[in-house]
Amino acid sequence: MLDYLKHTEGEYLRCKLTDSGVSSLKFPPTDSIIKFSSYEHDEYGVSTEDPVMISKMHEKRLKKYNSIVEKLKTMKTVNVYNASLGKDSPVIFTYGSTTMSVLEALKFGNIKARVVQPIYLEPFPVWEFDNFANTKSIVVEQSVMGSFERLLKEKTGINASKYIRKYDGKPFEIETLSKEIREALS
Amino acid sequence: MSVKDALTTYAENTWCPGCGNFGIFTAFKNAVKELENRGVKSSHILITAGIGCHGKIFDYLNLSGFYSLHGRAVATAQGMKLGNPDLYVVAFVGDGDAMGEGLEHVLFAAKRNADITVIMHNNGVYGLTTGQFTPVSPKGFKGPSTPFGSVEEPLNPIKLVLDANATFVARGYSAKIKELTNIFVEAILHKGFSFVDVLQPCVSFNDTYEVYNKNTFFVDRIGKTKEEAVELSTVSEKIPLGIFYKEDKPVYHELVLEGKNLFTGSLTKEERVKRIKELLKIYCL
Numbered sequence: 001m002l003d004y005l006k007h008t009e010g011e012y013l014r015c016k017l018t019d020s021g022v023s024s025l026k027f028p029p030t031d032s033i034i035k036f037s038s039y040e041h042d043e044y045g046v047s048t049e050d051p052v053m054i055s056k057m058h059e060k061r062l063k064k065y066n067s068i069v070e071k072l073k074t075m076k077t078v079n080v081y082n083a084s085l086g087k088d089s090p091v092i093f094t095y096g097s098t099t100m101s102v103l104e105a106l107k108f109g110n111i112k113a114r115v116v117q118p119i120y121l122e123p124f125p126v127w128e129f130d131n132f133a134n135t136k137s138i139v140v141e142q143s144v145m146g147s148f149e150r151l152l153k154e155k156t157g158i159n160a161s162k163y164i165r166k167y168d169g170k171p172f173e174i175e176t177l178s179k180e181i182r183e184a185l186s
Numbered sequence: 187m188s189v190k191d192a193l194t195t196y197a198e199n200t201w202c203p204g205c206g207n208f209g210i211f212t213a214f215k216n217a218v219k220e221l222e223n224r225g226v227k228s229s230h231i232l233i234t235a236g237i238g239c240h241g242k243i244f245d246y247l248n249l250s251g252f253y254s255l256h257g258r259a260v261a262t263a264q265g266m267k268l269g270n271p272d273l274y275v276v277a278f279v280g281d282g283d284a285m286g287e288g289l290e291h292v293l294f295a296a297k298r299n300a301d302i303t304v305i306m307h308n309n310g311v312y313g314l315t316t317g318q319f320t321p322v323s324p325k326g327f328k329g330p331s332t333p334f335g336s337v338e339e340p341l342n343p344i345k346l347v348l349d350a351n352a353t354f355v356a357r358g359y360s361a362k363i364k365e366l367t368n369i370f371v372e373a374i375l376h377k378g379f380s381f382v383d384v385l386q387p388c389v390s391f392n393d394t395y396e397v398y399n400k401n402t403f404f405v406d407r408i409g410k411t412k413e414e415a416v417e418l419s420t421v422s423e424k425i426p427l428g429i430f431y432k433e434d435k436p437v438y439h440e441l442v443l444e445g446k447n448l449f450t451g452s453l454t455k456e457e458r459v460k461r462i463k464e465l466l467k468i469y470c471l
Contacts, residue, residue: 027270027449028229028230028232028250028270028273029227029229029230029270029272029273030229030250031229032250033248033249033250034250034251035244035250035251035253036251036252036253037244037252037253038252038253038254038255039253041253044195045253046195046196046197046245047197047242047244047245047253
């Protein structure tokens, strides 16, 4: 059997394998040894080349990822603006500070649309997007390749009908964006 | 834990037989024991290391800390010290690691007199990757990346860190364990940036035992000025060892934190929220 199990019985294990993938955190100074490593390591925090341990640690990190997803499900991960317009109103998907440009453009042009802004991109809050699956939608983003649009499609399957992209190093200009949104939604 | 001694982990030691790192390992463990005699608990000594043969010491020493990235141990160490200034922080670095990948961290830590100890395992090669020349390898050094000999002049680490305002500068030799132990103890107890250049033969790719055994000597005094320290440390036919410079100067964490300890003195969540609300009220007016 692996050495580390034999040697570390009953001791604090910084990287203990747990069902949730999360191990308890301690801070120095304490009588326990707290080792953090930039390399693949065992439960004690000592570097390892052992394929069994390395696999277990990868699985641990995946479990931790899933635990984070579960935690996120209890938190606000998406901002929905103008939700009161109801289910039939069109949706604009955007993220980051572009959201503010979109909101201003809608106000400026008196355009009725909901704005959906995920505030987490990884893990992507897919569970929040079922409500918007079958709605007319567009994507607004600062990107030549449509990175956000592709991410949205990959994670949720949502295919926006149109997109507005900008990539000239300047933020969106409200009058122009307002006009573009109106055309895209028409 | 069933180990050889309380300061050694169960990790399998993969340094080559005869490696100079063993001397540094032993001297450091002796230094920790001596520090415990002088009232410094081993739980208050934190370690960090870069990448290379030297870095394996992180796995072998049964002390808390961070196994850092290539060249970044000194940056990590400064963060650890700021995190809790009550602790002693030691960064183990290699000569390639610290004078190549991480040179700027070393110089800036010295510049701001960060209260940490940097122990440079100086074997003159990138041993873990089979012996390429490093920034301190002598001109003419032949290795896999310089088969016809390095055409570059080496850096002088001691002069560099003195120029950058290091306040404790010494050179040791891994085979002189007793003296090296004393240097480590002094370096760790020194309040300010301590730099210890440890000559360390690499039996596989740069075996310097004979040269060092024959040609090293200990200086009989500490330099009063940086100029004198440089002079004392200068390598000619003989290689000087010992403490070359020591100066008392204000340290970075005290200047920046003004005596606060962000860890032991951290606020409760309620207090933080209250203060943020107060701040926001001011800025919202």
